[in-house]
Amino acid sequence: MRLRRHGCRDQENDGGENSLKLTLPADFSLDSVAAIRARLDLVRAQGVRILFAIESGSRAWGFPSPDSDYDCRFVYIRPISDHLVLQQPRDVIEFPIEGEIDAGGWDLRKALLLALGGNAVIVEWTKSPIVYEEVEGFRARLLDLLAEIVDPGKVSHHYLGLARSHVAKIGSFSGEVKLKKLFYLIRPLVALDWMERRRFASLPPMNLGQCLDETDVPAPAGEEIRRLIELKSQTREMGSGPIPIAIARYLEARYGHHHMNLAAMVRDEARQARAQALAIDFYRREAELQ
Structure with a gap:
């Protein structure tokens, strides 16, 4: 493990074949990263392959804070x-939250099923800019699939x-x-405003600041939100108070x-069948690579 004087910390990914060198923010705690990697090693010890960890x-x-x-x-x-058994294993692997470390993951099958249902979480995970380890090329393949199957x-x-x-x-x-x-x-x-501006035809960025840049949020509200982001980055305790008026x-x-105007979900049987077929084919091909 090497620590640059400036910028980011480089780490060699020892997660298996075709692994990538990855970059983590320079302010990440070495102890915390080591604790996370120890948990990922425990995951591998269960006989599964980690496709990416972010x-x-x-x-x-x-919008992080110092703590x-x-x-x-x-x-x-x-x-x-593991699938040729009478009782299927759980499709999640979780660890107790200890201190500042919260780690958990999903089986790829679960992730794809949730994506088909419109859950945005797997899209966000796949787009995360902070990567602990990944199988080379997998996230790019998954993003291509998600673009096809996520409504x-x-x-x-x-x-x-x-x-x-x-x-x-908040009440x-x-x-x-x-x-x-x-x-x-x-x-x-803000994500909904970003989507509405694009007629709900594409998915918003993960980063709140980028979403604000690309959305017509009223200037007073946008300025206050950015001020809170900056404040949050500098203090461990923002406390309680009234929501800024803007x-x-x-x-x-x-x-x-959005509560009044968001269009009802339309069930498109043909689209759903095509998306499910693409997801099944993707899952089978990735399983065969293991």
């Missing part, structure tokens, strides 16, 4: 022999569901909130707009 959460979404947890997420695939209309409802759950948690746009938690409402609503107005207006 950082999710606030660090990858573009943000490390949220490692991975996708793995089991050997064919942006379904994803829009995924983001609306996230917004709805956080609106329920009121005029009350006090934990300011760190406010980002989990801002992000899906942000509150934006969130209330856009949540109401």
